[in-house]
Amino acid sequence: MSFSAADPVASVPAHHDAERITHWVLTLVCADGPGIVHAISGAVVAAGGNITESQQFSSADTGRFFMRLQVETTTGREEFESALRPVTERYDMTWQLDVVGRPLRTLVLASTAAHCLNDLLFRQRAGQLPVEIPLVLSNHGTLRDLAGFYGVPFESIPVTDAASKALFEERVVQAVEEHTIELVVLARYMQILSPELCERLSGRAINIHHSFLPGFKGANPYKQAHARGVKLIGATAHFVTSDLDEGPIIEQNVVRVDHSRSASELVAIGQDEESRTLTQAVKWFAEDRVLLDGARTIIFR
């Protein structure tokens, strides 16, 4: 089954339309200083490339320079990398070269809530989310059929105590290696990851949680938010760190509510925000648009 878009748009002609052309996305981070853009664009020219999209940011906080380029070349990866290397070495850059649109190998962790998983799978299928999902891993069996409908393998490992939790996390580590996973998405996975696993997945695991103004600590935050009469509820997608729910923020959304909403309705409304916020964060990450600047993210939308 393949879902098609509703309104087919006549394809916009590309500038250079040859079969041999590759569309690259190049991200790089280094200490800020003069001449970087000139040097990197020189390397692109040397490789016969054309810059079709470019975004940069100089962080006043950390003195770091961030750049994301999309480049068309007819050269192969090795040749392109050779052209880039003198520059990336001179400026001591952290960099990455990827093909635009390549599906990111993504492992999804889930529990019993379907809304985030459904949104990820539907959009992946509809061609709106450049990921491939070789496995959904859950501590419950609830979502087996949903994964099955989309043809995605599903495993469940109950987590009831320290031993079973360790088993689950071992399977995560194993699956990451087995499938050369590039991103782990916690799609309302309701167990806290161990500090060791957080550390191991640092910078490549995304979590979603509800967000309120003001924040509420402790159990049943929707009930607390209801009791306090908040007028906005929302969701925050962030990188997983061992400091629970305090990782660098990738995306946030809120929606307006009023006093007539029951706590259950707040949950339903909050779930919508969670789905779309998580999917958006995953999409940006898969498109190499998310770079880390200390505790902040740079999002090249």
Added chain:
Amino acid sequence: MSFSAADPVASVPAHHDAERITHWVLTLVCADGPGIVHAISGAVVAAGGNITESQQFSSADTGRFFMRLQVETTTGREEFESALRPVTERYDMTWQLDVVGRPLRTLVLASTAAHCLNDLLFRQRAGQLPVEIPLVLSNHGTLRDLAGFYGVPFESIPVTDAASKALFEERVVQAVEEHTIELVVLARYMQILSPELCERLSGRAINIHHSFLPGFKGANPYKQAHARGVKLIGATAHFVTSDLDEGPIIEQNVVRVDHSRSASELVAIGQDEESRTLTQAVKWFAEDRVLLDGARTIIFR
């Protein structure tokens, strides 16, 4: 399969928690004038009912009075209606008495685009949308598997000429009767309904279409919107009338875009707005929150 909510909220205790209690929703429309609220609340008291929610609106444009009440009673429907009838007759009211949360019998028409149908089916399954869908009818076979996954019967009748279009519409009329359909949802059904069918479904068929500022006539509006560089794109859910895309508006949403979005990306963004706008409109209709005041809708949210 049943999708559960992520964060179970301890159930909020109802005021009166007896098994025999029924929760009613009562909507009524009549010429405005003094004493209506008193009369109707007197009838509710006479039936032993307690008003738990009440909204009213006096239309300065048409001189009509609109009201939506939620009422708890231990009396049955007949007894309640008997208590109401003297008032509804005295004020020549158009009125309707329904049970809160009763699933509305809904026929969905679709073509090839999956996004609206998927959202309707997922939310119905998740218990967030009080409808039951005995049939999805399409002019293509594309969405058969999606309907099947949710256990919803699916039929396709190709529409290629006037004769096949008439066949399709006959099947709509037949299905409406066969399943005592209360609402027909055009979930990106891409054929124009005949004036006769529009007339027949008047006030109980909802359509969704894209919306731009300014509006664009003719083919491929997303391409036009792209060419004009619009900064907002959105969707409008409205009642179907024979005046194409000009029926009373139920709900509208927009989202911000910028010059870097291709026409194809505008389509994807627009589809999200279409899904959530249509589902919201269907939800309000199913909850008896949508009343007609000439060319306007009164939405008792």
Added chain:
Amino acid sequence: MSFSAADPVASVPAHHDAERITHWVLTLVCADGPGIVHAISGAVVAAGGNITESQQFSSADTGRFFMRLQVETTTGREEFESALRPVTERYDMTWQLDVVGRPLRTLVLASTAAHCLNDLLFRQRAGQLPVEIPLVLSNHGTLRDLAGFYGVPFESIPVTDAASKALFEERVVQAVEEHTIELVVLARYMQILSPELCERLSGRAINIHHSFLPGFKGANPYKQAHARGVKLIGATAHFVTSDLDEGPIIEQNVVRVDHSRSASELVAIGQDEESRTLTQAVKWFAEDRVLLDGARTIIFR
């Protein structure tokens, strides 16, 4: 000087257009139970009144019933109150009868920031905010000219220590009595009110403060928000209580920001949200649309 609206709208004809008609707003709160709506609407009918707007809410949390009515009568206040009294006494209601559109006597406290005061004064002048402001009281002289431009008396009393703070607060108390003040607005007044003054102004003082997801404690929250890379910043208008910034929430707004915004830009963006959020909260309060339900507000928009 009087600011006129840009597009004069031909006045919509009212239902009953006699000179002797008064438009009342009636708010009431009592323990929930059956028959309240019938009883109160009966009293309105007895007073020859016509209900033109009505909103109610039953709080499942506190078991309280809240109602706001707009009523047209040709009777005077005494006669109307006499008709209401049997019902308000029977149900032990807290209630208030006001004339629609009557300007609320409002004292504004400010410091040096102009944005909130400017918005309040401009909208008051433009006829969009039903308040009259007999005095702006500030701990600085900065905003004297702004108040002067709008013809509003302005006093400044420096607050530098406990003694001068006491003097300032004495002047607040005195001004409240002198001008029979009904609402005190803290329009970015940057001093913490004493618990005694908070208590004395309970339920009739509104404050505004910035809001972030997540919240930030301590000095310079915009700088903290910038460091953390938040994607949304906003403002919350709430009742003043002695529990700093924790009073019942009246209104909240947020706006989207990205990594490229400096901390100073966040301040400017946040100020816009503060202005519009505070003005909105004041407007609803002045229109008798804000009722208290324990720690929550009921907003009859």
Added chain:
Amino acid sequence: MSFSAADPVASVPAHHDAERITHWVLTLVCADGPGIVHAISGAVVAAGGNITESQQFSSADTGRFFMRLQVETTTGREEFESALRPVTERYDMTWQLDVVGRPLRTLVLASTAAHCLNDLLFRQRAGQLPVEIPLVLSNHGTLRDLAGFYGVPFESIPVTDAASKALFEERVVQAVEEHTIELVVLARYMQILSPELCERLSGRAINIHHSFLPGFKGANPYKQAHARGVKLIGATAHFVTSDLDEGPIIEQNVVRVDHSRSASELVAIGQDEESRTLTQAVKWFAEDRVLLDGARTIIFR
């Protein structure tokens, strides 16, 4: 009088903090092709400059390349221009070099509505809008005091017939020359400009008008929008062209409304959107963030 920001933010240290440093904004447009970024960054390096901000866009529709750079140099304008010229000539660029934050000389046209003018003047004064306004020109005297409060010269020339309209427009042309005006803002100026004046001000005059979904033609659009029961109303800021209200769009906003709003309330709500949309468009233009690509604008936010 000077309005200060509420929360002083400790100034963020700049990268290079010498007195002789100038912050430039460079915008350029040319036919797209390889090597442009490298060539222009080479010229910046040759001038001893450091690129601190850079945005670019290749238009698939027109084949044009757009770029906006912020550059720090210790060189003067002449030296910098000399370094740029070989590149701008080679690529046949349209380009502009400006100093970041330089106030744009802006002429404001107004009629009787105060909301847009008030917002422009308040933000200019508060340091949030880099414009200087040597004159407000109006066809009415209504706003004289408002302009006066902000110390801005004000002239009114009644427009009642073709002859007086010609006089008004002559004064516009004269004022543009006299004050070397770079931008003309129609802040709810309710007269249609002649095609000749539109042509003369092409690309440097910005207008604001209300926006609805769907659009409404003819008189009193707010009344029409009310009659149709729209759920969203908004505003569009666009360049003035002789094709009325059809110039390239710079910014759009909408806000949600419901059936209970009177036509007059829609006007008040719409005015808020007009103010903030117009001010935003003027700010982006003054910061050299608005470039024209045929009928579209490229906004480098």
